[in-house]
Amino acid sequence: EVQLVQSGAEVKKPGESLKISCKGSGYSFTSYWIGWVRQMPGKGLEWMGIIYPGDSDTRYSPSFQGQVTISADKSISTAYLQWSSLKASDTAMYYCARQSPGEYYFDYWGQGTLVTVSS
Amino acid sequence: SYELTQPPSVSVSPGQTARITCSGDALPKQYAYWYQQKPGQAPVLVIYKDSERPSGIPERFSGSSSGTTVTLTISGVQAEDEADYYCQSADSSGTYRWVFGGGTKLTVL
Numbered sequence: 495e496v497q498l499v500q501s502g503a504e505v506k507k508p509g510e511s512l513k514i515s516c517k518g519s520g521y522s523f524t525s526y527w528i529g530w531v532r533q534m535p536g537k538g539l540e541w542m543g544i545i546y547p548g549d550s551d552t553r554y555s556p557s558f559q560g561q562v563t564i565s566a567d568k569s570i571s572t573a574y575l576q577w578s579s580l581k582a583s584d585t586a587m588y589y590c591a592r593q594s595p596g597e598y599y600f601d602y603w604g605q606g607t608l609v610t611v612s613s
Numbered sequence: 614s615y616e617l618t619q620p621p622s623v624s625v626s627p628g629q630t631a632r633i634t635c636s637g638d639a640l641p642k643q644y645a646y647w648y649q650q651k652p653g654q655a656p657v658l659v660i661y662k663d664s665e666r667p668s669g670i671p672e673r674f675s676g677s678s679s680g681t682t683v684t685l686t687i688s689g690v691q692a693e694d695e696a697d698y699y700c701q702s703a704d705s706s707g708t709y710r711w712v713f714g715g716g717t718k719l720t721v722l
Contacts, residue, residue, distance in 0.1 A: 529711070531656075531713075538697075538699060538713060538714075538715050538716035539648070539650075539656065539699050539701075539713040539716065540713060541701075541710070541711040541712055541713055544711075553710060554710075555710055555711075555712075556710070589655055589656075591655075594661070597644075597661065597662070598643070598644065598646070598701075598702070598703040598711060599646040599658060599661050599701060600648075600656075600658065601658060601667075603655040603656060603657075604655065605655060606655055
């Protein structure tokens, strides 16, 4: 069974750093792109970027380029989303999701990680 | 940057047909995909490649495409269909970037 299990909710202060994770299981982790999606409170879905764990090829939405870093550790089948200096506006639910092979949609989603940034 | 435009809300009575549109300049060249999201849950794919239905999705969900607009149709709407619906597609400029529409809240009256 394909599963994407994300790390737990985080409460951070502005200026702090953070790295959240997404662990894949039940499939060949290195053979599928993993993407990240932001959903701010009461708002819609925003595509942030995507990584191919096999070779760490990474693509970013222009809106998120330079604001976050997407990475992966294929040895432990885990993808990451990280911030070096959080802002209150980073408060959101973040989902990881697996790209369907050869297609441009997500077929499996993680449960989401809620990040709250508040002083 | 590439954008997909959806109506913010659609309302229908149970048993009626709901149609949710999504417009974007690249849609004649790129497939569209539709996700359903209920409160507190992760999105679920309901239509892929404009009109294909994943296994496990009820037949009342269908999709179509015409020019720069794609449409998600839900026939015989049920109360459980009340949710947010998002279209999604890919930038056709070769940059490998995806985009979501702003989402449509379907209310079952």
